[in-house]
Structures are given as C-alpha cells and as structure tokens.
Amino acid sequence: MKSSTEEDVKNKIVLPFIKSLGFHESELHFEKSFHLTLGRYTYKINTQEQYQTAEGRLDILVRRNDNNLFIVEVKRDKKEIDDKDVEQATSYARLIHPIAPFAIVTNGKDFHIYDSVTREAIEKDNFPMKDDYEISISDEIRYEALKHFLGYSKENLLTFCREQVRERMRTLLGSKNEPTNKFIPELYSSRKELAEAFNSFLIDETYSVFAIIGDSGTGKTSSMCYTALELLKKRIPVLFYKGSHLIWSIEESIADDFNWIFTPQYSDIQIFKRIEELFKSDKLIIFVDAIDESNLQDRIEGNYP
16 A cells, blocks of 8 residues: 655644644644744744755644644654654754643554653543643753754754854845945955865864964955855854954853753853764864954963953
C-alpha cells in the first residue's frame, strides 16, 4: 500500500479529528512562519522554507481565547514515532510564547500526547488540566529546548546569527535611499586581495585572529560588514560587534547575547562550553569593528575588573 505523506495525514485525518473535538477553523493555525522571543531578539522562523528542505517546522498550533493550547506534529503514516519526534514537538511547544502546555505527535494512526515541560507521555485517564495559570519553565529546561531547536537544523542556528548581525549592524547598514551610513551593500566593491587573505585565514588552523588595519576612511568597516554578510550567505555562523558599543569584554558581550540560555552562576568557561555545544563542529567567526574605539583596553588585554 502506498505511504501517505505528512500533508495527506494532516489534511485527511488530523484536521477532521481536531475539528470533531469542537475546535473551530479560526482556532487552528498552520504557520508558514512563527516568532520566537529569545533574549533581546525576536526571531521569525520561516517554516515553509524548512518544509521544502525537510527540516523542522511547526505543523499545527491550536489556540483558544488568545492562549496557545497545544501543538500537533504530524508524521507520515508509516513513520514510527520516536524520541526525536517527541523532542522536536515539545521543543517548539516550549519556545512559542506563551508556552503551549501540550504537544501531540501523530502519524494518523497513533496519537501520543506529551507534557511540554516534562516531556512525559500523558495517558487519557490521567490528563492534567492546566487552566487559569501561566506555565513557567526553568532555565535548564528552556536551554534543553533551545539546544534541540538550534541543533535540529543549521538554518535555525543561522537564523540566530543573522538576527544578531542585523541588530549589531543596524547603525552601519545603509542603502541607496539611506546613503549616510557607512556600509551600502549595493555600492560596495569587494577587494580581491583582502578576500583571498581572509579565505586563507579561514582554512589555516594556525591563526585565530585576523586584523584589518588601515587609516580612518579607508573602508575597513565596509569590508568587515561585507565579509560578515557573505559568510552568512555561505551558511557560516557569524557574530558581529562594534568596539564603540562594547560595555563589557568580548567574552561578556557574547555571553550577554546568549543570555537566553545561560544563568548568572556560570563561569566564562562554562558559558563557552555551552556555546560549543550549540555550534558543534561549525566554526564561529566573531567580528569586532573599530576595536580601537573601545574604552575597554584593560579588558581586551585580559585584565578584567
């Protein structure tokens, strides 16, 4: 017998079943994109792109009275539901705001419901009611969800980097209609010699720092912005900082950008171990523009207060 696709299972089995439970069409959301608030940034996750690349996506979000009730993760009919499917579904349920208390994983034949916080399966005779209060989760549980979310798809990880770079470049990035900012992508001409030197740096494991040195007005900032954006296009993780905006050391600034997964008691070493867990084998390139404009010379040299 021919296997039914996830779309077939969703449209022919899951949706009619949910509607039979009394949910109206307006309460069912089939998200082509949805937003996650992670620390200071809000991320738009394009689930349609992820669908086309067979990566994770939010299938169905069921809401009532502006509350997220549960999400449904749909699998093809011959797919056996496993722990990875449960982790994916509960991670999305934990990360949307407000948290969806329950996650359902189904292949059209078997329907399994899980507590989004504990990831424990819920039996029909022991279904907990969660009315009139807001669910909160610990830092460790949220970290676990974020780790799975970012690790499930490199696109998810790159989404974080793109948003971080976009926010940090906000005062630098211009256009033909906004020509007063330093970097205007449409007008920038790549420098072949610089590009070749930087590509060699990326390949060579000997050095960990690449410096662009020159007089003021020679285009160092534009070259750095261009290079960072080009690396993101090549799906290489990048973070970007402006020296004049650094309030803390580079290490502390990076940790601050990851404050949605770290708790205050972690040491710098523990923080970067967690970043390493998230980025796995990917090389993380950190750009610092105009580091000479920073007032943190002592901290840059490693003499932290």
